[in-house]
Amino acid sequence: xxxxxxxxxxxxxxxxxxxxxxxxxxxxxxxxxxxxxxxxxxxxxxxxxxxxxxxxxxxxxxxxxxxxxxxxxxxxxxxxxxxxxxxxxxxxxxxxxxxxxxxxxxxxxxxxxxxxxxxxxxxxxxxxxxxxxxxxxxxxxxxxxxxxxxxxxxxxxxxxxxxxxxxxxxxxxxxxxxxxxxxxxxxxxxxxxxxxxxxxxxxxxxxxxxxxxxxxxxxxxxxxxxxxxxxxxxxxxxxxxxxxxxxxxxxxxxxxxxxxxxxxxxxxxxxxxxxxxxxxxxxxxxxxxxxxxxxxxxxxxxxxxxxxxxxxxxxxxxxxxxxxxxxxxxxxxxxxxxxxxxxxxxxxxxxxxxxxxxxxxxxxxxxxxxxxxxxxxxxxxxxxxxxxxxxxxxxxxxxxxxxxxxxxxxxxxx
Amino acid sequence: xxxxxxxxxxxxxxxxxxxxxxxxxxxxxxxxxxxxxxxxxxxxxxxxxxxxxxxxxxxxxxxxxxxxxxxxxxxxxxxxxxxxxxxxxxxxxxxxxxxxxxxxxxxxxxxxxxxxxxxxxxxxxxxxxxxxxxxxxxxxxxxxxxxxxxxxxxxxxxxxxxxxxxxxxxxxxxxxxxxxxxxxxxxxxxxxxxxxxxxxxxxxxxxxxxxxxxxxxxxxxxxxxxxxxxxxxxxxxxxxxxxxxxxxxxxxxxxxxxxxxxxxxxxxxxxxxxxxxxxxxxxxxxxxxxxxxxxxxxxxxxxxxxxxxxxxxxxxxxxxxxxxxxxxxxxxxxxxxxxxxxxxxxxxxxxxxxxxxxxxxxxxxxxxxxxxxxxxxxxxxxxxxxxxxxxxxxxxxxxxxxxxxxxxxxxxxx
Numbered sequence: 005x006x007x008x009x010x011x012x013x014x015x016x017x018x019x020x021x022x023x024x025x026x027x028x029x030x031x032x033x034x035x036x037x038x039x040x041x042x043x044x045x046x047x048x049x050x051x052x053x054x055x056x057x058x059x060x061x062x063x064x065x066x067x068x069x070x071x072x073x074x075x076x077x078x079x080x081x082x083x084x085x086x087x088x089x090x091x092x093x094x095x096x097x098x099x100x101x102x103x104x105x106x107x108x109x110x111x112x113x114x115x116x117x118x119x120x121x122x123x124x125x126x127x128x129x130x131x132x133x134x135x136x137x138x139x140x141x142x143x144x145x146x147x148x149x150x151x152x153x154x155x156x157x158x159x160x161x162x163x164x165x166x167x168x169x170x171x172x173x174x175x176x177x178x179x180x181x182x183x184x185x186x187x188x189x190x191x192x193x194x195x196x197x198x199x200x201x202x203x204x205x206x207x208x209x210x211x212x213x214x215x216x217x218x219x220x221x222x223x224x225x226x227x228x229x230x231x232x233x234x235x236x237x238x239x240x241x242x243x244x245x246x247x248x249x250x251x252x253x254x255x256x257x258x259x260x261x262x263x264x265x266x267x268x269x270x271x272x273x274x275x276x277x278x279x280x281x282x283x284x285x286x287x288x289x290x291x292x293x294x295x296x297x298x299x300x301x302x303x304x305x306x307x308x309x310x311x312x313x314x315x316x317x318x319x320x321x322x323x324x325x326x327x328x329x330x331x332x333x334x335x336x337x338x339x340x341x342x343x344x345x346x347x348x349x350x351x352x353x354x355x356x357x358x359x360x361x362x363x364x365x366x367x368x369x370x371x372x373x374x375x376x377x378x379x380x381x382x383x384x385x386x387x388x389x390x391x392x393x394x395x396x397x398x399x400x401x402x403x404x405x406x407x408x409x410x411x412x413x414x415x416x417x418x
Numbered sequence: 419x420x421x422x423x424x425x426x427x428x429x430x431x432x433x434x435x436x437x438x439x440x441x442x443x444x445x446x447x448x449x450x451x452x453x454x455x456x457x458x459x460x461x462x463x464x465x466x467x468x469x470x471x472x473x474x475x476x477x478x479x480x481x482x483x484x485x486x487x488x489x490x491x492x493x494x495x496x497x498x499x500x501x502x503x504x505x506x507x508x509x510x511x512x513x514x515x516x517x518x519x520x521x522x523x524x525x526x527x528x529x530x531x532x533x534x535x536x537x538x539x540x541x542x543x544x545x546x547x548x549x550x551x552x553x554x555x556x557x558x559x560x561x562x563x564x565x566x567x568x569x570x571x572x573x574x575x576x577x578x579x580x581x582x583x584x585x586x587x588x589x590x591x592x593x594x595x596x597x598x599x600x601x602x603x604x605x606x607x608x609x610x611x612x613x614x615x616x617x618x619x620x621x622x623x624x625x626x627x628x629x630x631x632x633x634x635x636x637x638x639x640x641x642x643x644x645x646x647x648x649x650x651x652x653x654x655x656x657x658x659x660x661x662x663x664x665x666x667x668x669x670x671x672x673x674x675x676x677x678x679x680x681x682x683x684x685x686x687x688x689x690x691x692x693x694x695x696x697x698x699x700x701x702x703x704x705x706x707x708x709x710x711x712x713x714x715x716x717x718x719x720x721x722x723x724x725x726x727x728x729x730x731x732x733x734x735x736x737x738x739x740x741x742x743x744x745x746x747x748x749x750x751x752x753x754x755x756x757x758x759x760x761x762x763x764x765x766x767x768x769x770x771x772x773x774x775x776x777x778x779x780x781x782x783x784x785x786x787x788x789x790x791x792x793x794x795x796x797x798x799x800x801x802x803x804x805x806x807x808x809x810x811x812x813x814x815x816x817x818x819x820x821x822x823x824x825x826x827x828x829x830x831x832x
Contacts, residue, residue, distance in 0.1 A: 020474030027475075054494065060434030061441075061498050062505035069504070072497035072512050076490035080468065083486035084475050090483070091476035098486050103561060147517060 007039040007129065009170045011139065011161030015178040016235035017081045018048035020088075026176075026235065027088035030134055034094060039129045041168065043139045043161040044085055046077025051154075067112030071141070071151045075101075078138035078157070086136045096134040099124065102149065104135070106142030106160065114153040117142060117160070117222075120167035137164060158219030166226035172243075173223070173230050179214050180234035181242035182207060184414040185266040189402045192415035198243050198250040199264060206357040206391045207265050220244060247359055262364035263412045268405050269353040272302065273326040274384065274395060275333055279314040279343035290317065290336045299329050303353070303386045303393060314343075318384055320395060323349055351383060352401030355393040356408065362389045374411040380404050421453040421543065423584045425553065425575030429592040430649035431495045432462035434502075440590075440649065441502035444548055448508055453543045455582065457553045457575040458499055460491025465568075481526030485555070485565045489515075492552035492571070500550045510548040513538065516563065518549070520556030520574065528567040531556060531574070531636075534581035551578060572633035580640035586657075587637070587644050593628050594648035595656035596621060598828040599680040603816050606829035612657050612664040613678060620771040620805045621679050634658060661773055676778035677826045682819050683767040686716065687740040688798065688809060689747055693728040693757035704731065704750045713743050717767070717800045717807060728757075732798055734809060737763055765797060766815030769807040770822065776803040788825040794818050 010030060017023050026042075034040045054074050058065050082098040089096035105121030128135045139157025144150045152159055158175055165173035180195065182204065187193040199207070201224035205217055215232060223230050223244065233241025243253070280286050287306065294301055303320045321329045330347050337345050354375075361367045371392055375382055380403065384395035396404055409415060424444060431437050440456075448454045468488050472479050496512040503510035519535030542549045553571025558564045566573060572589055579587035594609065596618065601607040613621070615638035619631055629646060637644050637658065647655025657667070694700050701720065708715055717734045735743045740763050748759050775781045785806055789796055794817065798809035810818055823829060 020471060023475050057434060057494070057498060058501060061437050061502040064505065065501055066504050069497045069501045069512055072500075072514075073494060076493045079490045079493075080471070080487060083483045084471060086486075087472060087479055087483045088475040090480050091478065098483055100486075100563075149514075 005037070005039050007041060007168050007170050008033050009041045009043070009161060009165035009168065009173045011043040011157060011173065011175045012045065012235055013157070013175075013177045014045040014048055014050070016176050017044055017085065020084070023047075023081070023084050024088050027085060027092055027094070029235070030085075031089060031092050031094040034134055040134045041125070041129070041164060041170075042085065042134060042136045043157055043164060044078060044081045044136060045139050045157040046074075047081045047084075050077035050080070068148060071112050071149050075138070075141045075149045075151055078140055082136045082138045086134075089134055089136070094134055095132050096136060097128050098136040098138070099128070100138050100149075101141035101160065102143035102147070104137045104164070106137075106163070108142040108144055108150040108152060110144040110146070111150070112148075113151055115142070115144065115150045116218075117152060117163045120164055122167055125164075125168070153216075153218070155216035156218070158216040159222055162219045162222045162226070162228055162230065166222070166228045171229065173228055175215065175219075175230055175232050176235035177214060177232065178235070179232075180237060180239060181232055182214060182244070182265070184264070185405055185409050186268060189268065189405050190409045190415070193409065194415060196242050196264065197240075198245065198254060200247045200250060200359050201244060202390055203264050203357050203359055204244045206355065207267050215244070262358050262360040262367050263356045263414065264358040264360075266405050266408050266412075266414065267355045267357060268401050269355070270398065270401060271323050272320045272351060272353050272395070273323045273329075273347065273349035274318060274320050274351050275326070275329050276316065276318040276346040277333055277337050277342050277344075278316050278346065280317060280337070280340050281342070282308075282313055282315050286315070286340055287317065289340065290333065291319075293332050293336050294329060297328060297332050299325050299332065301329075303384055303395065305384050305386065320351075320353065320384070350398045351395050352398045353393050353395050354401060354404045354408065355391050356412070357391050359390050361392070368392050370411065371408060374407050375404055378403060378407045380407075419451070419453050421455060421582050421584050422447050423455045423457070423575060423579035423582065423587045425457040425571060425587065425589045426459065426649055427571070427589075427591045428459040428462055428464070430590050431458055431499065434498070437461075437495070437498050438502050441499060441506055441508070443649070444499075445503060445506050445508040448548055454548045455539070455543070455578060455584075456499065456548060456550045457571055457578060458492060458495045458550060459553050459571040460488075461495045461498075464491035464494070482562060485526050485563050489552070489555045489563045489565055492554055496550045496552045500548075503548055503550070508548060509546050510550060511542050512550040512552070513542070514552050514563075515555035515574065516557035516561070518551045518578070520551075520577070522556040522558055522564040522566060524558040524560070525564070526562075527565055529556070529558065529564045530632075531566060531577045534578055536581055539578075539582070567630075567632070569630035570632070572630040573636055576633045576636045576640070576642055576644065580636070580642045585643065587642055589629065589633075589644055589646050590649035591628060591646065592649070593646075594651060594653060595646055596628060596658070596679070598678070599819055599823050600682060603682065603819050604823045604829070607823065608829060610656050610678065611654075612659065612668060614661045614664060614773050615658060616804055617678050617771050617773055618658045620769065621681050629658070676772050676774040676781050677770045677828065678772040678774075679770075680819050680822050680826075680828065681769045681771060682815050683769070684812065684815055685737050686734045686765060686767050686809070687737045687743075687763035688732060688734050688761065688765050689740070689743050690730065690732040690760040691747055691751050691756050691758075692730050692760065694731060694751070694754050695756070696722070696727055696729050700729070700754055701731065703754065704747065705733075707746050707750050708743060711742060711746050713739050713746065715743075717798055717809065719798050719800065734765075734767065734798070764812045765809050766812045767807050767809050768815060768818045768822065769805055770826070771805050773804050775806070782806050784825065785822060788821050789818055792817060792821045794821075
């Protein structure tokens with residue numbers, strides 16, 4: 005019997021009524037003759053509420069206890085969904101990550117899944133039950149509860165689907181797919197039927213956070229097709245799969261689109277370190293120090309300073325990390341005898357994403373021309389094979405996205 | 419190093435502030451050089467809230483999923499308490515019932531604890547940590563989460579204290595001990611310094627529900643001293659222990675009190691089955707049928723009917739079970755060719771409790787005389803070695819307790 009894996013996010017199971025809706029949808033799939041495994045997130049804002057509670061008893065939460073605490077959210081929604089299914093006459097059982105055989109690394113709060121032991125899961129499926137599994141968690145070698153990072157339920161779903169060799173992993177959420185850009189910014193934004201893992205990763209990590217990036221990474225490793233879709237409708241959403249699969253599915257039609265989507269990240273800040281004496285190892289020193297402080301650096305740009313014997317360097321970080329990043333940079337700047345450190349949190353990052361870009365020259369220049377026409381100044385540029393990112397003034401970010409969406413004809417392609 | 423076991427009830431950990439208070443108390447004990455194990459209930463009304471949520475998705479909750487759901491309440495309070503302790507510089511770790519080695523029968527919702535495997539617990543204690551354990555739960559042989567009945571955290575605490583061979587199990591709650599009767603009914607009610615297991619069992623099952631009866635039963639088996647006390651004060655509460663231990667502790671002083679406490683149960687109802695033809699096996703038939711329907715029968719009285727060839731039988735049940743009890747009784751009455759079935763939910767049960775009663779004749783007659791002086795009609799009487807119970811009209815219950823409390827001098831004994 006074919007196994008179908010569904011994942012429902014927090015808003016999709018946010019109330020008892022919504023849980024009953026999910027149960028109806030799940031029951032229908034089972035009635036159609038499939039084995040069904042469902043992965044759920046915590047109801048609505050449960051996780052945030054638990055974290056609020058935590059901050060009322062401690063300033064410095066222990067990661068192990070954090071995991072013990074927040075993992076309860078999914079246990080509540082999983083058991084409620086199993087009961088809602090049973091109440092509709094559909095046999096069901098809920099399993100914690102540990103009971104479902106999800107084994108993680110021994111790292112609290114952000115472990116990676118090592119393995120999914122299928123014994124119990126297969127037994128319950130064989131007994132004719134829908135199996136509801138708590139997302140976002142597993143157990144380590146000691147039997148301690150481990151969570152796998154905020155939004156990790158997507159990753160749980162993909163890992164379990166891969167272990168079960170499911171055809172597809174349906175991820176139900178409150179949006180109905182991946183769009184060419186945020187429809188709140190560009191009303192003409194178009195839902196994509198297919199998007200490749202790499203493109204999705206860039207879109208997701210660039211601010212279009214409908215899917216947890218690690219889930220996409222995991223799906224790409226196991227070549228698991230993700231179907232991202234709305235829990236409120238029955239419509240087809242967006243399939244996330246390998247470029248080869250996409251080509252098989254839709255021929256050449258979509259391939260000619262060099263740019264598949266445009267992402268806006270409004271949560272960044274910029275740090276510059278000016279006139280660093282030009283010696284080998286300076287970059288390694290700076291970014292090593294930032295990494296040691298666990299500061300995630302995104303874009304990095306280095307240019308030769310007009311004087312010829314020194315370089316200017318700039319990089320971006322998540323906005324909440326700016327203060328710490330500046331502190332570290334100032335310390336390193338002193339050691340390196342750089343002239344000064346500057347920072348700016350009033351910036352946004354606009355990115356074009358598309359696998360086709362690598363084979364279609366001219367995309368970058370068209371991007372710069374479009375922004376120039378809009379009198380938008382570009383502060384930083386980085387390019388990769390499937391992405392071009394520009395840092396602009398925060399207030400110009402949305403306008404940049406709108407202009408680029410039109411310039412690249414994303415509203416028109418079928 | 420001596421190990422101290424504390425248990426805190428739901429109201430004692432009802433808010434983050436209260437959790438911090440508990441942490442301060444626990445830390446003090448550890449700072450005094452003891453190993454400390456803490457068992458916690460769910461915060462405040464969490465369990466009821468989870469059950470409310472459950473009733474919104476199902477009419478007939480599956481016991482397994484019920485356990486999966488409600489066990490999360492203790493996991494939240496245990497992890498929060500561990501974090502509050504850590505925040506005060508006190509090493510701590512929270513363990514679920516399963517992680518703490520609490521193994522139960524394979525019966526959902528009301529399993530008995532079979533065993534406490536101490537490996538992990540001892541390891542954490544040895545590492546210098548306060549161990550906070552979720553009350554009310556363990557795991558079965560399949561690794562499923564099992565709860566042990568409402569109020570079961572008391573039992574968890576006693577079982578864990580017994581396994582650890584602790585000297586005493588401190589149960590902290592929102593009352594400061596066991597009183598001769600409910601102080602809301604008799605303001606002169608006196609806090610008892612000692613009470614025996616048997617007396618406490620009678621008091622507890624008779625309405626003075628400060629302690630879960632099974633915890634007392636478990637304590638009596640392992641001869642574990644329970645110290646029931648307030649989480650808001652530092653006062654000594656009431657010690658619950660064997661009569662031998664009490665005698666050791668306080669000489670003969672308290673022994674002369676025949677009556678130790680008076681309990682009022684206002685949650686009962688009475689069923690009568692009249693003129694049952696006097697044949698062997700009738701009682702077995704009736705109470706067998708009630709037991710088959712899982713109706714808990716408390717007092718049973720049988721008297722010969724005036725006709726001489728038939729008997730009248732009466733019994734009490736918990737008030738919410740009256741309707742079902744009457745239905746079963748009517749069915750059996752028909753088979754037995756009894757004359758009629760009557761019922762009355764407008765009754766209460768007043769009970770005197772005291773181990774000394776068995777050796778002091780006259781307690782019963784003094785009870786009846788006292789009630790008679792108050793013009794309180796006695797509808798049913800049962801007696802045991804340590805208890806005399808009378809069913810009276812509900813509206814007279816409190817007055818009966820007040821009169822008896824005075825008549826037996828319970829306000830005066832030191």
